[in-house]
Amino acid sequence: xxPIMTTxxxxxxxxxxxxxxxxxxxxxxxxxxxxxxxxxxxxxxxPELASRAHQQNIIPVVDAAIRQAGIGKEDIDxxxxxxxxxxxxxxxVGVSFAKSFATALGVPLIEVNHLQAHVLxxxxxxxxxTPLRLERGxxxxxxxLPSPIGEGLGVRPQFPFICLLVSGGHTQILLLRDHFDxxxxxxxxxxxxGEAIDKAAKIMDLGYPGGPVIxxxxxxxxxxxxxxxxxxxxxxxxxxxGIKTSFLYFLRDRLKEEPDFIERHKADLCxxxxxxxxxxxxxKVERAALDHHVRQVAIAGGxxxxxxxxxxxxxxxxxxxxxxxVPPFQFCTDNAAMVGIAAYFKYQRGEFADISLPxxxxxx
Ligand code: KG4
Ligand code: ZN
Numbered sequence: 001x002x003p004i005m006t007t008x009x010x011x012x013x014x015x016x017x018x019x020x021x022x023x024x025x026x027x028x029x030x031x032x033x034x035x036x037x038x039x040x041x042x043x044x045x046x047p048e049l050a051s052r053a054h055q056q057n058i059i060p061v062v063d064a065a066i067r068q069a070g071i072g073k074e075d076i077d078x079x080x081x082x083x084x085x086x087x088x089x090x091x092x093v094g095v096s097f098a099k100s101f102a103t104a105l106g107v108p109l110i111e112v113n114h115l116q117a118h119v120l121x122x123x124x125x126x127x128x129x130t131p132l133r134l135e136r137g138x139x140x141x142x143x144x145l146p147s148p149i150g151e152g153l154g155v156r157p158q159f160p161f162i163c164l165l166v167s168g169g170h171t172q173i174l175l176l177r178d179h180f181d182x183x184x185x186x187x188x189x190x191x192x193x194g195e196a197i198d199k200a201a202k203i204m205d206l207g208y209p210g211g212p213v214i215x216x217x218x219x220x221x222x223x224x225x226x227x228x229x230x231x232x233x234x235x236x237x238x239x240x241x242g243i244k245t246s247f248l249y250f251l252r253d254r255l256k257e258e259p260d261f262i263e264r265h266k267a268d269l270c271x272x273x274x275x276x277x278x279x280x281x282x283x284k285v286e287r288a289a290l291d292h293h294v295r296q297v298a299i300a301g302g303x304x305x306x307x308x309x310x311x312x313x314x315x316x317x318x319x320x321x322x323x324x325x326v327p328p329f330q331f332c333t334d335n336a337a338m339v340g341i342a343a344y345f346k347y348q349r350g351e352f353a354d355i356s357l358p359x360x361x362x363x364x
Contacts, residue, residue, distance in 0.1 A: 005024050005025050006024070006025055006077045006078070006344065006347055007022065007023070007024050007071060007075050007076055007077050008022070008023045008076070008077065008078050008079070008080050008110070008340050008343050008344055008347065009021075009022055009062070009065070009066070009076045009078075009079050009080070009101070009340075010022075010023065010079075010080040010081070010112075010336040010337070010339040010340030010343055011058075011062070011079070011080070011081040011082065011094045011097060011098045011336055011339065012081075012082045012094065012114075012117075012334055012335060012336040012338075012339045013054045013058065013082065013086075013090050013091060013093050013094030013095075013097075014082045014084070014085070014086025014087065014090055014091055014094070014114045014334065015045060015050065015086055015087055015090055015168075015169075015334055016035070016036045016039055016045045016050045016053070016090070016334075017033055017034065017035050017036070017333065017334040017335070018033075018034045018036075018053070018054050018057035018058055018061050018093075018094075019031070019032060019033040019034070019061065019334065019335045019336035019337075019339075020032050020058075020061045020062040020064070020065035020066075020336050021065055021335065021336035021337040021339070021340045022065050022066060022068075022069035022071060022076075022340070023124075023337070023340040023341060023343075023344055024127060025344060026123060026124065026125045026341060026344055027124075027125045027126065027127035028124050028125070028126065028127065028337050028340070029068070029069035029070065029071070029127055030064075030065045030066075030067075030068035030069040031065070031330060031335055031336060031337040032061050032064045032065045032068065032336075033061075033330070033334075033335050033336075034053075034057040034060075034061050036049070036050060036053045036057075038053060039208065040207060040208055042208075043202060043207075043208045044198075044208055045087070047087045047088075047089050047090065048089060050087060050089065050090045051087070051089030051090050051092070051093060054090055054093035054094065055093055058093055058094065058097050062097070062101070065336070073105060074105075076105055076107055077107055077108075077347075078102070078107050078108045078109070078110055078343065078347050078352075079098045079101055079102040079105070079107060079108075079109055079110070080098075080109075080110040080111075080112050080339050080340055080342065080343025080344075080346075080347075081094050081095055081097075081098035081099075081109070081110070081111065081112065081339065081343075082094060082095075082112050082113075082114045082117065082339050083095060083111040083112060083113065083353070083357060083359050083360060084113065084114065084359050084360035084361055084362070084363075085113075085114055085115070085169075085360060085361055085362050085363050086114055086359070086361065087361070088359060088361050091359035091360075091361070092359060095357075095358075095359045099355050102355075103355065108347075108352040108353075109352060109353040109354075109355065110343040110346045110347060110351065110352060110353055111353040111357055112339045112342040112343055112346070113342070113363075114334075114339075115165060115170060115172070115363065116180065116182065116342055117338040117339045117341070117342040118165055118167065118300040118301045118338055119163045119165055119174060119176065119182065119298070119300050120179060120338060120341050120342045120345065121300055121327055121331040121335075121337065121338035121341060122157050122163075122298050122300065122325050122327060123156065123157065123179075123341050123345075124331065124337055124338070124340075124341045125156075157176070157296055157298060157325055158295070158296060159176060159177055159178055160175060160176060160177045160292065160294055161175075161176055161294050161295075161296035161297065161298055161325070162174070162175055162176075162185075162285060162288050162289045162292065162294050162296075162297045162298070163176060163297075163298040163299065163300055163325075164281060164282075164285045164297075164298070164299045164300070164304075164313075165299075165300050165301045166192070166193050166194065166281060166299065166300070166301045166302075166303040166304060166309075167192060167194050167301030167302040167303060168192060168194035168195055168198060168209065168211075168302055168303075169192050169194070169195070170187075170188075170192050170301065171187065171188040171192045171193045171194075171238050171240070171281070172184050172185075172186065172187045172188075173185045173186040173187075173236045173284060173285055173288050175288070175292055175294075179342075179345045180345070180346075185235075185236045185288050185292075186235055186236025186237045186238065186284060186288070187237060187238070188237070188238040188239060188240060189233065189237055189238070189239050190239050190240060190241040191239075191240040191241045191244065192240065193238070193240055193277055193281060193303055194209075194211055194301070194302055194303045195240065196240035196241075196243055196244045196277060197210060197211045197214055197273075197274070197277060197303065198210045198211060199244045200214065200244060200247050200273045201213055201214050203247065203248055203251060204251075204262050204266065204269060204270075205262075209302075211302065211303060211305070211306065212305070213270075214270045214273070214274055215274070215305070215306050215307055215308070217266055217267050217270040217271075218267065218270040218271040218274045218275075218308060219267075219271075219307070220267040220271075221266075221267030221268040221269070221270050221271030221272070222267075222268045222271055222272075223271040223272055223274070223275035223308075224272070224275075225265070225268035225269075225271065225272050226250070226265075226268065226269065226272040226273075227272070227276075228243055228246050228247055228250065228272065228273060228276045229242070229243075229246055230242075230243060230276060230279075230280045231243075236284050236287070236288050238280065238281070238284065240277070243273075243276060243277065243280070247273055251269075274306070274308050275308065278306065278308050278309045278312055279312075281309065282309070282312055282313060282316060285297060285313075285316075286316050286320075289320070289322065290320075294322070295321075295322050295323060296322060296323045296324075296325055297313065297316075297317055297322055297323075297324060297325065298324075298325035298326075298327075299313055299325070299326060299327070300327060300331075300332070301332065302332055302333045302334070303332075304326070304327055304332045305329055305332035305333060310326050313326065314326065
């Protein structure tokens with residue numbers, strides 16, 4: 001007899017990506033992401049425009065996810081959705097859609113915390129029988145993604161492990177003892193690492209979001225060309241606002257003497273600020289992994305797409321005989337597949353959401 005499998009439709013709309021995914025148990029069948037280009041001209045996400053774009057995208061994105069999965073609506077056993085944290089106007093679109101869709105199908109709802117979803121993305125498995133219909137995509141700089149389902153998938157993390165969650169809104173070192181037994185060992189006391197990278201890019205007039213551009217330009221630069229001081233912060237906590245300010249003041253002084261300084265040293269500046277931020281991040285992650293005697297170290301969130309962070313993590317893990325868990329690119333930035341895997345684990349535990357639950361904008 002065939003084992004009973006669970007099919008979950010997942011929705012993500014917490015910021016500026018509208019995404020829907022279908023999972024059968026922990027295996028991914030489809031993951032459709034509509035990114036919103038409208039914010040680029042404003043140098044950051046405009047909440048009202050994000051909300052409107054989600055309204056336009058949500059139905060076509062869900063429709064595509066169901067079609068690409070090769071299932072019918074009647075096959076869906078539950079609807080998972082990101083309840084928070086995020087932008088209220090953005091969350092409301094996904095939350096309302098999920099509630100209406102689940103009600104119409106007569107299936108349970110599962111609420112998911114966006115940060116937990118980023119971390120749990122490491123548990124997503126490729127489906128052994130169904131050919132994956134994920135299309136080869138491109139990252140935000142236009143570079144093709146390495147494969148529809150990239151490297152790293154299929155290695156199931158073993159508890160306990162450490163995860164560095166690093167995005168435009170969050171920077172945390174987490175210790176996972178179980179899927180939902182997650183201890184925050186350290187966090188940023190001001191800006192997130194992605195925010196600092198985006199601000200450095202903005203100072204150099206590289207557009208928004210700047211992270212992928214810095215990553216690309218840094219490949220041609222000398223990471224030791226310039227030095228930026230990192231603050232001394234207790235324990236596993238971080239602070240990034242000082243790094244951003246020292247970058248700004250450094251450039252202000254140099255530009256006085258050399259007005260085209262940024263243009264002439266762009267690649268070196270990108271490589272140097274990237275190295276400063278990544279080294280600061282990983283120094284504390286390495287300490288946390290040693291102190292907690294783990295054998296696996298993961299990264300998650302938008303900044304985990306950074307090629308220098310990925311290779312440096314691998315180098316450090318190799319040195320200690322740890323396993324580096326590096327997510328495929330499509331699971332780094334916001335996506336519904338990660339919401340689906342978190343919803344699947346909650347489904348197994350029978351944790352369903354009431355239709356009256358409102359979205360929340362902050363973690364606590
Ligand atoms: O997780 P995410 O999509 O959204 C948030 O929840 O914030 O992360 C977005 C962040 C932005 O700061 C973006 O610049 C950064 O991830 N990012 C990168 C790269 N790709 C995205 N930062 C550095 N290198 C990259 N390749
Ligand atoms: Zn995110």
